[in-house]
Structures are given as C-alpha cells and as structure tokens.
Amino acid sequence: MCIRDRLIREEFTSKKVNESQLEYLTSLSHSRSTFFEDFHFFAAHSGANDMYSYIDKDLPESEFAASFNDIKENFILTGHTHIPYIRKFGSTTVINPGSAGQPRDADPRASAALIEDGEAKIIRVPYDVEKTIERINELMTIPEIPRERLISILRTGKL
Numbered sequence: 001m002c003i004r005d006r007l008i009r010e011e012f013t014s015k016k017v018n019e020s021q022l023e024y025l026t027s028l029s030h031s032r033s034t035f036f037e038d039f040h041f042f043a044a045h046s047g048a049n050d051m052y053s054y055i056d057k058d059l060p061e062s063e064f065a066a067s068f069n070d071i072k073e074n075f076i077l078t079g080h081t082h083i084p085y086i087r088k089f090g091s092t093t094v095i096n097p098g099s100a101g102q103p104r105d106a107d108p109r110a111s112a113a114l115i116e117d118g119e120a121k122i123i124r125v126p127y128d129v130e131k132t133i134e135r136i137n138e139l140m141t142i143p144e145i146p147r148e149r150l151i152s153i154l155r156t157g158k159l
Contacts, residue, residue: 012140012141012142030044030045030051031043031044031045031048032044033073038118039074039075039115039118040072040073040074040075041073041074041075041076041077042068042071042073042075042076042077043076043077043078044076044077044078045078045079045080046078046079046080047067047068047078048067048068048069048070048071051080052080053067053080054080054081055067055078055080055081055096056081057081057083057085057087057096061089064087064089064094065089065090068092068094071092072092073092074091074092074093074118075092075093075094075095075115075120076092076093076094076095077095077096077097077113078094078095078096079096079097079099081096081104082098082099082102082103082104082105083096083098083103083104083105084096084097084098084099084105084111084113084122085122086113086120086121086122093120095113095115095120096113097111097112097113097122098111098112098113098122099111100112101132101154102150102153102154103153103157103158104153104157104158104159105157105158106156106157106158107124107157108129108154108155108156108157109124109125109126109127109157110124110125110126110127111123111124111125112125129154129155132154133151133154133155136150136151
C-alpha cells in the first residue's frame with residue numbers, strides 16, 4: 001500500500017472511531033491462546049511478536065518454523081497476508097484462513113478455514129461481490145482512488 005493510500009485510510013478511520021473505541025482497541029492483546037475440545041490454539045493477526053510481519057507460506061521450513069519459535073500450541077491461526085494456506089511443521093499446524101473480503105490470491109470468493117477431527121482445510125464461499133461494492137459506494141465516503149482500488153481487489157481477488 002502506498003503512503004498516500006495509508007494516510008487516506010487512517011484519516012477515514014480516525015473519523016469513524018471515537019476516542020473510547022480507540023482506547024478499547026489499543027488495549028486488546030495482539031494474540032491469544034485458547035483450548036477447544038482436545039486442541040490448543042494460538043491466534044494472532046500475523047506473527048507471534050509482530051502484528052504486521054508478512055509470514056510467507058513458501059519460506060524454507062527452518063525459517064517458517066522460526067516465525068513461530070516460542071509457540072507450542074497444536075494450531076497457530078494467523079492472517080495479515082490475506083492469502084489462505086495450511087502448513088505443518090512438527091506437531092504444529094499453521095493456518096491462514098485468507099480473507100472474507102479482501103483476498104490476495106486471485107480468488108474473489110470468501111475464504112475461511114475449517115477444522116474437523118483435528119484436520120484443517122481451506123474452504124471457499126461465493127458471495128455477491130457486486131452487492132458489496134454497491135454498499136461500499138453507498139456507505140463509504142473515501143476518496144475515489146482508494147475506493148477504486150478496494151473495488152478492484154474485491155472483483156479480482158488480488159492487488
């Protein structure tokens with residue numbers, strides 16, 4: 001994202017989020033561990049220690065595993081790249097469910113992860129992209145260039 005787009009996005013967000021909401025959001029932890037049934041999950045926006053790092057699914061195994069060095073959970077749920085994948089190393093499964101609205105893998109359908117019987121898979125769900133774009137145009141008062149970029153991402157599934 002170019003600096004101009006980022007500044008426009010931040011200006012737009014600052015007009016929509018009040019001080020109390022901002023305080024609440026900044027108080028949240030960037031990661032969380034939890035149990036469900038027989039499995040232990042670690043969830044974070046990106047890596048274990050950094051909310052904005054891009055963890056490339058194609059890194060060599062030693063580098064990929066190093067991104068999650070101190071995490072011992074069965075499943076690591078991560079995101080930020082908007083590219084869905086499932087990758088295993090040792091007894092750990094790393095899942096990036098992709099995106100339900102801003103895909104980056106050239107597939108505009110919503111993407112999610114499903115875990116059944118301890119096995120993860122990525123699922124894709126079609127949705128009415130044009131209806132979403134209609135609502136964006138009705139509700140969002142962002143300048144034309146970032147709005148057109150968002151619409152292009154929604155339609156094509158890529159930057």
